[in-house]
Amino acid sequence: MDPVTALRRIAFLLERSRQPTYRVKAFRTAAAILGDLTVEDLDARVHARTLTELAGIGPKTAAVAYEAAAGDTPAYLVGLQDEMGELTEAGHEIRGALRGDLHTHSDWSDGGSPIQEMAVTGLELGHEYQAMTDHSPRLTVANGLTPARLRKQLGVVGAVNAALDQENSGFRLLTGIEVDINEDGTLDQEPELLAELDIVVASVHSKLRADSRTMTTRMLRAIDDPHIDILGHCTGRLVTGGRGTRPESDFDSAAVFAACAERGVAVEINSRPERFDPPRRLLREAVDAGCLFSIDTDAHAPGQLDWQVYGCERAEECGVPVDRIVNTWPVEQLLEWAGRDR
CATH class of the missing domain: 1.10.150 (DNA polymerase; domain 1)
Known part of the structure; x- marks a missing residue:
């Protein structure tokens, strides 16, 4: 060493x-x-x-x-x-089936490490691919990327992939974004730019205490957008951690999960210990609704990329079918799914 x-x-x-x-x-x-x-x-x-x-x-x-x-x-x-030692006692079979992580952050927004370090760590963990999904402009507290900064980042991602290709790593860093769902349900980035990205995670980060009707309408409009691939941390809850706790957002889960299933939008199983979102009862409901899933770390530092097994453990507990977890798919199948409506 x-x-x-x-x-x-x-x-x-x-x-x-x-x-x-x-x-x-x-x-x-x-x-x-x-x-x-x-x-x-x-x-x-x-x-x-x-x-x-x-x-x-x-x-x-x-x-x-x-x-x-x-x-x-x-x-x-x-x-x-x-x-x-091991982070969990369970979930390792599903973790072994995963090929990548579709929600990660770098120091371009509110992460703590360069894009290259995040990519190399994903490769070291055995991933075949990993999406770089920094925040969108509206989330200024997280240094969200303007269209100009995101376009510049795409060049950096390309350079990282070129360097890894020279090493015959077999790893691909995917372009992406965690785009804010605006209060009216639109997505916080230029549609033309969203169409260029490999993976679009869409999440609610504001007005989380809105009434159920307002939140449901907001989420359903976002799910209907042709650019969304993954609905990120759907309840917005915080169960522990330095930011304190926060209750779940109130929305019509049956309507939201039915829309995700119909549109082929994956429900994220967020592995961050302070989120563990969605809660088990909603995760089971999404399984019954026929949804696709993505088990992601929402990592803001390289070491957090190892948290994926937390989400795998919850997926196992709630009976999530492995073939409906999109990041168990080969990259070609994943990208075909992500480009389905664009």
């Missing part, structure tokens, strides 16, 4: 276990700094024990680098791996 790999692995495990951001940042920063050095410069600094002379490298991250360079698994990493 080389020093950069060791530092990245520690950061991944800290993110996975929801440790404070400052702890994660120390290891990700150190990995980036050492990753920019030539092999010769890194070897020389390791030999001279001068890593802490580099801005951003502290005693703890330097110690990890020195141990890794010596051919040892760093003690701090060993401790983290022994402490954490």
